[in-house]
Amino acid sequence: MGRRSDHSRSELEALIVTEGRRQLAEVGLARFSARDVAKRIGYSIGTLYNVFGSYDGLMLAINARTLTLWAAHLRERLAASGEDRIATLVRGYFEFATDNPKAWIAIYEHHLADGGAAPDWYQAIAADLMGVVVGEIAAVLPEAEPDALLALARSLVATVHGHCVFTLYMTFSMLGETAPVDAALTRVREAIAAARG
Incomplete structure (x- = not known):
């Protein structure tokens, strides 16, 4: 039986x-x-859906928390x-992914039911994380236009992300890559050097 009055709505969301x-x-x-999840916290599944509206709402809230923790890291x-x-x-990106592999990959695996x-x-939380990257790229490319910085940051995140995925799924091991973090960092440095040139 659910503990319907044990927590305020904000406490329940956090729980x-x-x-x-x-x-x-x-x-x-x-x-x-x-x-x-509902069973573990002693509430009904209906309570979860009352709080978050749907499975998608619940997953967005969980993934948003992961994004927030990642930005803080x-x-x-x-x-x-x-x-x-x-x-x-780059190393911080890898650290968070390898320390939180299943929660990290769920950010990319979950898709809204309506497509x-x-x-x-949620996009604002993701943009905050991207803002950390953009800020560091801007510091090394101070003359770059804001749109160009954002485009480059997205490409660099995709590059590092791909290296992380290959690492977590052990694809690099099969391919003989023994230093994926260093490989990702080299690709990032090459892209920044090209943008300077």
Whole structure:
């Protein structure tokens, strides 16, 4: 039986997202169950859907929390960085992905049931993460136009992301790549040098 009055709505949201993210990190998106989340926290599945509206709403909230933690991780790493902030950024990207593999990949595996775009609030959280990258690229390319910086940042994220995915799925091991972080950093440095030229 559900504990319908034990928590305020904001407390309930936090409780659900915390347990949902814990479960997602443990079992991955393919085996993730909103019903199991509800059971673990002592509420009905109906309560989860009352709070988040749908399975998609729940997943967006969980993935938003992962994005927020990821941005915080990068900012913390950069705050303690030496002069080579680009290397810190690339390594921080890999660290978060390898420390949170199932929750990290769920950001990219989950698609809205209607095939539409994520809501504005979610896109703002994703944009905040991208803003960390854009800020570091802008620091090394101060003359670049804002649109060009954003386009380059997106491409660099895609490059590092691909290296992360190949690492997590052990594709690089099969291909003989023994230093994927260094390989990703080399590609990033090459792209920045080309943009300077």
